[in-house]
Amino acid sequence: MVKGPLILYLQLPDKIPTKKPKSMTIEWNEKFSVSNTAIDAEHKSLFDALNSFYQGVQSGASNESLAALLTKLADYAATHFRSEEIFMKKIGFPELDRHKQEHQAFAEKIGGFLESYNSGKAPASFEVTHFIMDWIVNHIKREDMKYAKFSQGR
Numbered sequence: 001m002v003k004g005p006l007i008l009y010l011q012l013p014d015k016i017p018t019k020k021p022k023s024m025t026i027e028w029n030e031k032f033s034v035s036n037t038a039i040d041a042e043h044k045s046l047f048d049a050l051n052s053f054y055q056g057v058q059s060g061a062s063n064e065s066l067a068a069l070l071t072k073l074a075d076y077a078a079t080h081f082r083s084e085e086i087f088m089k090k091i092g093f094p095e096l097d098r099h100k101q102e103h104q105a106f107a108e109k110i111g112g113f114l115e116s117y118n119s120g121k122a123p124a125s126f127e128v129t130h131f132i133m134d135w136i137v138n139h140i141k142r143e144d145m146k147y148a149k150f151s152q153g154r
């Protein structure tokens with residue numbers, strides 16, 4: 001038996017769907033509020049610093065520019081952590097040391113990223129963005145909320 005030619009019909013869509021990457025910008029909302037206007041404002045600025053870094057990543061900025069944006073974020077985070085630690089001390093928050101260690105671990109991680117950028121072995125910038133965003137969101141929701149509750153229950 002002679003087999004006829006095998007014809008494959010390929011249906012190509014007019015437009016090949018491209019998966020849009022999930023946006024990695026972050027916006028402050030009331031869910032992030034630690035019931036302290038000054039600290040809330042600092043968190044907003046931290047989000048802004050992260051969004052600026054991400055914009056750099058998205059627009060394909062040079063490693064030098066990304067390192068500069070990340071330095072800005074790290075400097076701002078350091079200032080913010082100090083002010084949070086002063087606040088926690090002022091209210092007698094019992095988990096201050098543990099909280100401080102978390103801040104320290106974040107600073108070290110960012111320091112590591114910066115070292116990589118500056119030494120020319122740039123880390124994957126989308127992953128850096130993702131790490132920072134994840135850390136900030138979880139840190140505020142899990143850790144910062146603890147001193148927020150404590151300060152309200154005093």
Ligand SMILES: [Fe+2]
Nearest residue numbers: 084139143144
């Ligand atoms: Fe904190």
